[in-house]
Amino acid sequence: MFRALILKLQQLLISSPPQYLFYAGRVQVLNLVLFGLGNFWCSCILLPQHLRDHISRTSRQFFWGCSAGCRKMVYKSWDNICAPWAKGGFNVKNLTTWNQDHSIWLMNIGEHHPECLRGIIQTRDHCLAQLGSILQVKNMLQQCTVAGKFSIQHAYNALRTKYAVTECSKAIQRGFYLPRHRVLLQLASQNRLVTVDHLASRGLHMVNRCYLCQRNSESAAHLYFYCSYADEVLQAIKQWVGINTSDTSLQQLLSSANKRRIRRHWRIQWVQNSIAATVYSIWSERNLRIFENKCRSSLALIRDIQYTVSTILFVKIQDAFHEDILDNFLASRR
Structure with missing residues (x-):
């Protein structure tokens, strides 16, 4: 089912070989690719954990310039790479957090959707771990409403790892x-x-x-x-x-x-x-x-x-x- 997604991701990244791009170019390519995945696939279904791990691993290898069968030294954690510019990162989309954000309000809950329900529960647990209580989760959801509409970007910023601003x-x-x-x-x-x-x-x-x-x-x-x-x-x-x-x-x-x-x-x-x-x-x-x-x-x-x-x-x-x-x-x- 997800073979098309993996092939599309590989084609997009292979079309821009990392060895010919500086880190700034790799950041631009990753943001374009991951943002497209987030808008299309993540808004339709909840991606399995193994697939999200595969996409994150492929993105990390592309960013650090890893070729087939070779590994490169990592000088910055992936969580820090995904942090905003103002907090010391490069503002790359974290697909795991992005996909969990979508599952809160885009998935239709029903008895015939056990996978969706599991995704909702995982997202709920993630929100509770990040914010601490159900009341804080409700307050966060209210703050993510802009002009009467829910903002995915605001929710993503609320759930992402907090970093100190320097x-x-x-x-x-x-x-x-x-x-x-x-x-x-x-x-x-x-x-x-x-x-x-x-x-x-x-x-x-x-x-x-x-x-x-x-x-x-x-x-x-x-x-x-x-x-x-x-x-x-x-x-x-x-x-x-x-x-x-x-x-x-x-x-x-x-x-x-x-x-x-x-x-x-x-x-x-x-x-x-x-x-x-x-x-x-x-x-x-x-x-x-x-x-x-x-x-x-x-x-x-x-x-x-x-x-x-x-x-x-x-x-x-x-x-x-x-x-x-x-x-x-x-x-x-x-």
Whole structure:
């Protein structure tokens, strides 16, 4: 019965090979595929547990780039991947929670529907485990009613795992970032980048050195704040956007940028995109030296970051102000 669903899922994911996509692209593909499954299949029937586990396993393998018969290291739990952007995740749909949400109000209960009734009971138990009592479940259902209609999205948010909201994650959620910049910034802020010291903690030992400065051992903190090459790039970009703080971590840098009193909205986006583009470019330069044996000077990397940020501002925020004002301002900062 569910063979068509499995084949369709495999066709959709195979059409976008993960090895050719960055994490941001994989997030987009997964959201499209899982959202389509949630709207069509989950609204019609309650999927069996083994099928939901199979879909979740296939989604995890696609996200981490696993090929047939090979496994990849996992640097972030799937529950955290499914968390909202503001709470440190990538906002991927959790099919188990999504399917349980639908079973509360879309399934018709009857004596000839034992499978549906079991699904309703499982969902009830899940709601009680999440919320604590029947009264809280009723209150949640009332709060999920918008303009007299039940909202599946509100119920999904109420039943999903609760995560702490940080200032760093809120800054990442609000900005007009490129998808690849947003995903890498989220990973870097949580110390989830695959640096040499991270690989050593997983049992993969190799020569621990920074590929940018060739002097010290590599870690996420060293890569962005203690490496002479990266520090030159970061200080130049901070001077370009007018940041004078002395930060020792990405969390401090993002919090400092988020707390600055800037009246114009486009200037806030200018600062946030500059930080995100710098983090992404330094990581890309590091990978370029490792895998392709190519390198760029710090001045070339700074120019590339400035060009990227200027392009983002022109394309995404040009309706908010006159284009000549931004053009003259960026020209004066070069």
